[in-house]
């Protein structure tokens with residue numbers, strides 16, 4: 001039987017029948033600890049993943065010309081051209097907005113996930129079902145959209161303008177201020193519905209995969225909190241891959257919608273119709289290589305950062 005990390009209880013408390021479709025209870029983590037450790041995880045995710053995110057957005061939004069005159073022919077070509085024209089730091093363009101956004105985003109995400117679990121588990125000794133874990137992840141996706149939607153709008157605009165050479169915005173702050181001045185808050189939040197479509201179900205699967213694998217990797221008789229670094233990296237990396245498998249099509253729509261000129265699309269369905277008409281269904285998996293090359297290391301780093309930070313917080317402030 002696996003033991004809960006916080007209090008050494010076993011995973012099948014006397015009052016709860018082991019449920020086949022359930023995770024062992026892991027004890028409660030304070031919301032504040034989830035928030036702080038999540039923020040640290042987010043910083044790790046960003047540092048490991050931003051270069052490939054820049055390539056992804058540039059591939060997803062490059063002008064739709066014929067194949068022979070595409071700016072970038074693929075992931076490696078985009079990487080090579082970006083580094084030769086803009087230096088290695090070109091891959092870190094647009095980092096300002098996510099730096100201010102990803103750490104808080106992951107902080108809110110882990111907080112929302114923890115809250116979702118607590119709301120569905122009045123008794124901490126009772127196991128949560130897979131569906132409940134999934135729903136907790138979905139709740140995290142709803143919470144994070146408040147900052148992810150504007151953050152992605154700014155990040156994508158900056159990443160794309162760097163590729164075009166025509167610099168309209170001098171940085172993230174300038175971008176937000178100009179969007180707001182030109183068309184108000186509605187413009188800053190453009191792409192919110194697509195962000196929800198992308199992030200709610202994918203967050204559910206993200207956290208479910210991570211928790212499920214952590215449990216699978218924990219040897220009988222040991223606590224989930226004793227999981228090796230390698231297993232944490234593996235569970236986090238796979239969670240990232242699963243997340244992007246369903247997040248990528250709405251992400252392509254979102255990136256195009258958020259970087260399009262005002263009035264270019266009549267709505268979300270128009271983005272989908274236009275992409276399918278001009279480029280076929282494979283357009284929905286544009287940037288596939290960059291996304292999947294990034295997903296594993298970035299999310300492995302994120303969950304490792306989270307778990308290490310949580311352990312540190314438990315040592316520094318055991319009573320929180």
Ligand SMILES: CC(=O)O[C@H](CC(=O)[O-])C[N+](C)(C)C
Pocket residue numbers: 045109199202203206240243247295298299
């Ligand atoms: C879609 C997305 O932003 O995924 C995040 C991780 C990543 O690869 O950037 C994490 N989360 C699923 C929590 C939003």
